[in-house]
Amino acid sequence: MELFLQLTLAGLAIGSIYSCVALSVVMVYQASDHFNFAQGEMAMFSTYIAWTFLGMGAPIWLSFVLAVALSFLAGVVIERLLVKPVEDAPILNQIMVFIGLLVIFNNMAGWIWEFTIKPFPSLFPADFGFKSSLIGPHHMGVIGLTLLVLLLVFCFFRFTRVGLAMRAAAANPDSARLVGVSVGWMLALGWGLAAAIGAVGGILVAPIVYLEPNMMAGVLLYGFAGALLGGITSPGGAVLGGLIIGVLENWVGGYVPGGSELKLTFALILIIAVLLFKPAGLFGRVVVKRV
Amino acid sequence: MPFLEVKGLNAYYRNTQALFGLDFELEEGSITTILGANGAGKTTTLRSICRMVRTEGEIRFDGDDLTSFSTEKVARRGIAHVPEGRGTFVRQTVEDNLQLGAYTRKNKAEIAEDIERVYSYFPPLRERFKQQAGTLSGGEQQMLAIGRALMLRPRLMLLDEPSFGLGPLIVQEIYSIMRQIREQEGTSMLLVEQNANIALNLADHAYLLETGTVVMSGESHIIRDDENVRRSYLGY
Numbered sequence: 465m466e467l468f469l470q471l472t473l474a475g476l477a478i479g480s481i482y483s484c485v486a487l488s489v490v491m492v493y494q495a496s497d498h499f500n501f502a503q504g505e506m507a508m509f510s511t512y513i514a515w516t517f518l519g520m521g522a523p524i525w526l527s528f529v530l531a532v533a534l535s536f537l538a539g540v541v542i543e544r545l546l547v548k549p550v551e552d553a554p555i556l557n558q559i560m561v562f563i564g565l566l567v568i569f570n571n572m573a574g575w576i577w578e579f580t581i582k583p584f585p586s587l588f589p590a591d592f593g594f595k596s597s598l599i600g601p602h603h604m605g606v607i608g609l610t611l612l613v614l615l616l617v618f619c620f621f622r623f624t625r626v627g628l629a630m631r632a633a634a635a636n637p638d639s640a641r642l643v644g645v646s647v648g649w650m651l652a653l654g655w656g657l658a659a660a661i662g663a664v665g666g667i668l669v670a671p672i673v674y675l676e677p678n679m680m681a682g683v684l685l686y687g688f689a690g691a692l693l694g695g696i697t698s699p700g701g702a703v704l705g706g707l708i709i710g711v712l713e714n715w716v717g718g719y720v721p722g723g724s725e726l727k728l729t730f731a732l733i734l735i736i737a738v739l740l741f742k743p744a745g746l747f748g749r750v751v752v753k754r755v
Numbered sequence: 756m757p758f759l760e761v762k763g764l765n766a767y768y769r770n771t772q773a774l775f776g777l778d779f780e781l782e783e784g785s786i787t788t789i790l791g792a793n794g795a796g797k798t799t800t801l802r803s804i805c806r807m808v809r810t811e812g813e814i815r816f817d818g819d820d821l822t823s824f825s826t827e828k829v830a831r832r833g834i835a836h837v838p839e840g841r842g843t844f845v846r847q848t849v850e851d852n853l854q855l856g857a858y859t860r861k862n863k864a865e866i867a868e869d870i871e872r873v874y875s876y877f878p879p880l881r882e883r884f885k886q887q888a889g890t891l892s893g894g895e896q897q898m899l900a901i902g903r904a905l906m907l908r909p910r911l912m913l914l915d916e917p918s919f920g921l922g923p924l925i926v927q928e929i930y931s932i933m934r935q936i937r938e939q940e941g942t943s944m945l946l947v948e949q950n951a952n953i954a955l956n957l958a959d960h961a962y963l964l965e966t967g968t969v970v971m972s973g974e975s976h977i978i979r980d981d982e983n984v985r986r987s988y989l990g991y
C-alpha cells in the first residue's frame with residue numbers, strides 16, 4: 465500500500481509538470497491550429513535562462529519569475545516574427561518552422577551552455593516543517609505550485625475581459641474581429657502564455673531530470689500524450705490528461721517488471737491508441753450545434 | 756456629405772471579381788436596404804465595408820477612409836456587423852457573447868445597463884443567459900447576433916439577412932424589434948436581404964443589386980409599389 469501511495473503521489477507530481485507542457489501545447493493549438501513541436505525546447509531554454517540568473521547570484525525564486533516573464537515575451541515575439549508570416553502558408557511550411565525552432569533552440573542551448581549535464585536546484589526548501597515517507601519536498605512543492613499556476617490560468621480565461629477575448633479569437637476569429645478584438649495580438653498572447661507555462665514546467669522538472677539541452681524530449685512526449693488523452697481542444701482535459709499520464713507512467717515503472725525501461729514506449733502506445741480509438745480525447749468536446 | 760459613401764467599389768475573392776463599380780450612400784439615422792438574388796454581391800458589400808475582402812474604390816464613413824482600416828478598427832469606429840450565418844460564439848454563453856459585443860468599451864456600469872436593454876428587446880435571451888449560444892434556436896441566435904451588435908453602441912449596424920433560415924412568424928418578430936431599435940436608439944442600419952418585401956417595409960431607401968452592380972435605387976415605397984420592378988427583380 466505504501467508503495468502504491470508513493471508511486472501515485474510521485475506520479476501526480478511529475479504528471480502536473482506534464483500538465484503544464486500539455487496545456488502549453490493545447491494553448492498554441494487553439495491559437496495556431498498546430499502542435500508546436502518546439503514547445504519543449506522553448507521550456508528547456510527558459511530553464512537555462514533561470515540557471516543563468518542563478519549563476520549571476522539571483523535568488524532562486526527571482527530567477528524563476530524573471531525566466532517565466534522573459535519566456536512570455538519570447539513567446540509573443542516568436543509568434544509575431546516567425547509564426548504569423550506563415551499563418552496562411554501550406555501546413556508543411558508551418559510544421560517545418562516548428563521543427564526548425566526545435567533544432568535551433570536545442571543547438572543554441574548546447575552552443576551557449578554546452579551539452580554537459582548540470583544539476584538544477586529545487587525551488588522548494590528541503591524541509592517544509594514536516595517529513596513524509598510518501599512524498600519528497602520537491603514533489604510536494606511541484607504539485608502545489610502547478611495547481612496554483614493552473615488555477616491562475618483558469619481564472620484569467622474565465623473571469624477577465626482579455627481572457628474571454630482570447631477564447632473568442634480562438635473559437636471564431638472572424639466574429640472576434642467584428643466585435644473589435646485584435647485577433648493577431650490575441651494569438652501572440654496565447655503563444656506568450658504557453659511559453660510562460662512551459663517555462664514553469666521546465667524549471668520544475670529540471671531538478672528531477674537534470675539540466676541539459678535534451679532534457680525536455682521525454683517530457684514533451686508525455687505532454688503530447690497528456691494533451692491528446694485529455695483532448696486537444698480542451699485545456700482542462702489536457703491538465704487532467706497530463707496528471708493521468710504521470711500516474712500511469714509511474715505505475716508501469718513500479719509494477720511492471722522492467723517497466724522503467726518501458727515508460728516512454730508506454731506513452732507512445734497511449735498516443736497511438738488515443739488517436740486510433742478516441743481521437744477527440746477523453747474530454748475533448750464534439751461541439752453540439754442546433755441550426 | 757453622406758454618413759456612409761461607397762464609390763466605384765470593386766471587390767475580389769482571390770481572382771474572382773464579385774463587385775463591379777458599386778455606388779451607394781446612406782444618410783445618418785436612416786435604414787437603407789440592399790436587395791438582390793443569391794450571388795448578387797450583397798454579402799460582399801458588407802464584407803467590403805468591414806475589410807474582410809480585397810477591394811478597390813472608395814468607402815467613406817463619417818469622414819474616415821475605411822479602406823485603410825483593419826476589421827477590428829472598423830468595429831472600433833462604431834460599425835457593428837451582424838454577419839451572414841449570425842456568427843455567434845457557439846461555445847460561449849449568451850451573456851459572454853453580449854460581453855464580447857462590448858469589447859471595445861470600458862465602462863462596466865454602462866455595459867451592464869446595455870445588457871439589460873438587450874434583454875428587454877429580446878426577452879428569450881434573458882431566460883437563456885447562462886446557456887451556450889450553440890444550443891439556442893435559430894431565431895434566438897439571430898436575436899443574440901443583433902443583441903451583440905447593439906452592445907457596441909453602434910453608429911451604424913450592418914445586417915446580413917436577418918431573416919435567413921427562419922420561419923415567417925419569428926422573422927416578423929425580429930423585424931418589429933429592429934423597428935423598435937431604430938425608433939429608440941436612432942441607429943443607422945444597412946440591411947441586406949433576399950426577403951425584399953419585409954426589408955422594403957422597414958427601410959427608407961433601397962438599392963437593387965444584380966451581379967455586383969446597382970441596377971436601381973430609390974425610396975423604398977416607390978420601389979415596393981412599382982409593378983415592373985416587383986416582377987423583374989423582386990419576384991413576388
